Amino acid sequence: MRTLTGLQPSGRVHVGNYFGAMEPAVQLQEEGEAYYFIADYHAMTSTHDPAELRQNVRDMAIDFLACGLDPEKALFFRQSAVPEVNELAWILSTVCPMGLLDRCHSYKDKVAKGIAASHALFAYPVLMAADILLYDSNVVPVGDDQKQHLEVTRDLVIKINGRFGPETLVMPEPRIREGVAKVPGLDGQKMSKSYNNTLPIFGDEKPLRKTVMRIVTDSTPVEEPKATEGSVILDLYRLMASESDHAAMVADYQSGGMGYGDFKKRLWEAYWEYFAPMREKRAALVADPGYVESVLAAGAAKARETAEATLTRVRKAVGLR
Numbered sequence: 001m002r003t004l005t006g007l008q009p010s011g012r013v014h015v016g017n018y019f020g021a022m023e024p025a026v027q028l029q030e031e032g033e034a035y036y037f038i039a040d041y042h043a044m045t046s047t048h049d050p051a052e053l054r055q056n057v058r059d060m061a062i063d064f065l066a067c068g069l070d071p072e073k074a075l076f077f078r079q080s081a082v083p084e085v086n087e088l089a090w091i092l093s094t095v096c097p098m099g100l101l102d103r104c105h106s107y108k109d110k111v112a113k114g115i116a117a118s119h120a121l122f123a124y125p126v127l128m129a130a131d132i133l134l135y136d137s138n139v140v141p142v143g144d145d146q147k148q149h150l151e152v153t154r155d156l157v158i159k160i161n162g163r164f165g166p167e168t169l170v171m172p173e174p175r176i177r178e179g180v181a182k183v184p185g186l187d188g189q190k191m192s193k194s195y196n197n198t199l200p201i202f203g204d205e206k207p208l209r210k211t212v213m214r215i216v217t218d219s220t221p222v223e224e225p226k227a228t229e230g231s232v233i234l235d236l237y238r239l240m241a242s243e244s245d246h247a248a249m250v251a252d253y254q255s256g257g258m259g260y261g262d263f264k265k266r267l268w269e270a271y272w273e274y275f276a277p278m279r280e281k282r283a284a285l286v287a288d289p290g291y292v293e294s295v296l297a298a299g300a301a302k303a304r305e306t307a308e309a310t311l312t313r314v315r316k317a318v319g320l321r
Contacts, residue, residue, distance in 0.1 A: 009056035016191030066282035081300035
């Protein structure tokens with residue numbers, strides 16, 4: 001089984017990125033072949049500053065390695081280091097109906113949030129399909145927001161294989177991690193940089209503590225029981241605390257007599273302890289930039305071998321070679 005995960009370098013990695021994508025991806029490297037890439041081509045739909053893009057890519061590489069990606073067990077590379085993906089995206093685009101892309105809600109959502117409408121943004125699902133299909137991926141972990149794009153990928157496989165032969169492309173399967181894909185942000189919405197409601201994984205202690213203490217709560221008096229349903233504090237605490245500690249906080253919510261400030265302090269302690277080993281690993285990686293670059297270069301070299309084999313098969317099927 002071969003799994004593939006791509007993460008877009010768009011700034012500081014937050015708790016939602018970790019539990020929604022990075023942790024599940026790291027777990028999958030124990031199950032078979034795993035390919036992980038930094039989606040810098042995709043990032044260009046919203047990031048137009050070259051220096052910012054380069055820094056974001058580097059930060060993402062360091063963060064992913066710090067969070068448990070093991071280059072001895074998985075391939076890790078920049079998307080742009082395998083340019084074959086663009087040729088496959090073009091081939092896929094020749095069978096992709098406009099209506100299929102018109103129905104993708106992500107394009108409309110991003111334009112509504114102020115991202116400039118462009119061909120790249122509109123055709124994003126086709127490049128995503130090429131990312132997946134170029135490596136003969138069997139399993140793709142996705143959140144609910146990317147599930148539609150994977151369906152586009154599967155539709156394109158049907159079209160290509162129906163026209164050029166059933167062995168042309170491998171049909172990927174989605175893996176949705178139920179219950180964790182949507183991590184709540186500070187305001188109760190899905191944690192997202194777009195909503196400015198994120199809790200970063202890495203950073204200085206004082207500002208991060210202030211961030212935790214900014215979590216939005218209601219005005220229930222200290223002495224009264226607190227609602228557990230939809231509590232951002234409880235939902236985040238569940239991810240980082242033991243089952244017994246989470247159960248104890250639920251009981252304290254229900255019994256009353258404690259304020260939200262106390263619960264936030266407990267969340268802070270769990271959060272700070274949970275990510276402590278990753279902070280230590282990240283500091284070591286920052287101190288050894290040559291290692292990070294060597295990992296990405298080695299991953300790209302191996303990824304290109306797979307990509308070239310796939311593209312040779314596709315070229316022959318469609319009549320290019």
